[in-house]
Amino acid sequence: MKEDHVLLSIAVLGGTGKEGKGLAYRWARAGYHVLIGSRTEEKAVAAAKEVSDMLGEGVSVMGMDNSQAAKDANIIVLTVPYSAHRTTLESVKDDLKGKILVDVTVPLV
Secondary structure, eight states, rough: OOOOOOOEEEEEEEEHHHHHHHHHHHHHHHEEEEEEESHHHHHHHHHHHHHHHHOOOOEEEEEEEEHHHHOOSEOOOEEEOOGGGHHHHHHHHGGGTTTTTOOOOOOOO
C-alpha cells in the first residue's frame, strides 16, 4: 500500500535569534520544510542560509518576512522576545487563521 505524505511546513517567527534558529535547525534536520521569519527578509534569508549550510544538501530551509512565513506554513512557532510579542502577533494575526500556533515566549521582564 502506498502512503501519501504531506510535508509539514513550520514557520519560525523570530527565527533569526538563538532559540528560533536552534529550533529551525532541528526541524530541518528531521526533514520538515522550515520557513524562517523575521521583521526583515534579509535577516531571515541569511539565517536560513546559515542553517542550510550547517546541514548540507537535502534540507528545505527558506527565509522570508514574518507575514509571508505565517501565510505559507502549516504550523507557526513564535520565538520572539517578550518585548516584541504583541507587535509580532498583531502583524500576522490574519495569516494565522485556521493554523496551529506554538508560542515559546517566556514573559520574564
